[in-house]
Amino acid sequence: MVFRLLLSSLLVITLFTVEAMAGSKLSTEMSVLMDSYLKEAQKQDPSIKNFSAEAGKKLFFAKRMHTKKHKERGCTTCHTSDPAKSGKTPAGKVIKPVSPAVNKDRFTTPKKVEKWFKRNCKWVLERQCTPREKGDYITFMMSL
Numbered sequence: 621m622v623f624r625l626l627l628s629s630l631l632v633i634t635l636f637t638v639e640a641m642a643g644s645k646l647s648t649e650m651s652v653l654m655d656s657y658l659k660e661a662q663k664q665d666p667s668i669k670n671f672s673a674e675a676g677k678k679l680f681f682a683k684r685m686h687t688k689k690h691k692e693r694g695c696t697t698c699h700t701s702d703p704a705k706s707g708k709t710p711a712g713k714v715i716k717p718v719s720p721a722v723n724k725d726r727f728t729t730p731k732k733v734e735k736w737f738k739r740n741c742k743w744v745l746e747r748q749c750t751p752r753e754k755g756d757y758i759t760f761m762m763s764l
């Protein structure tokens with residue numbers, strides 16, 4: 621009896637662990653996208669071995685003066701400085717948390733990811749994010 625109880629609790633623990641591990645991993649589609657970012661990044665700089673969560677964190681928290689709007693902008697302007705919290709667009713629309721640790725829909729759809737990088741990088745940096753920046757950013761978010 622005790623043995624069976626032990627066995628079933630062991631099974632439950634194992635299942636939870638497997639699930640937790642799966643939660644922090646990118647989907648196949650997203651891994652393909654990340655691989656293509658890395659290949660592109662390595663074309664610019666062959667010394668790049670992998671993406672950096674630290675660099676992604678810097679990008680997320682960086683603030684920059686917009687040359688035409690003359691206002692400081694950063695990813696945190698809309699997403700707040702806590703990725704686990706809901707943010708807001710300038711128009712006041714609520715944005716769900718960007719951290720995949722609390723929002724499992726994050727970084728699951730390459731099309732969505734690309735669409736928003738395109739818009740938001742332009743809004744903040746007045747240019748597109750490089751493949752390296754995108755890879756670093758996702759690596760940072762997945763590390764949370």
Ligand code: HEC
Pocket residue numbers: 680694695696697698699708709710715716725726727728729732733736737740741743744745757
């Ligand atoms: C002007 C407001 C605003 C700023 C600034 C902003 N974002 Fe966003 N972001 C949004 C909105 C709106 C969405 C889409 C709504 C949603 O996904 O909840 C979004 C979604 C995203 C997504 C999609 C993630 C996914 O898989 O769901 C990525 C990637 C992203 N933003 C990256 C960035 C980066 C990188 C920066 C800084 C360079 C940034 N954002 C700054 C408003 C903003």
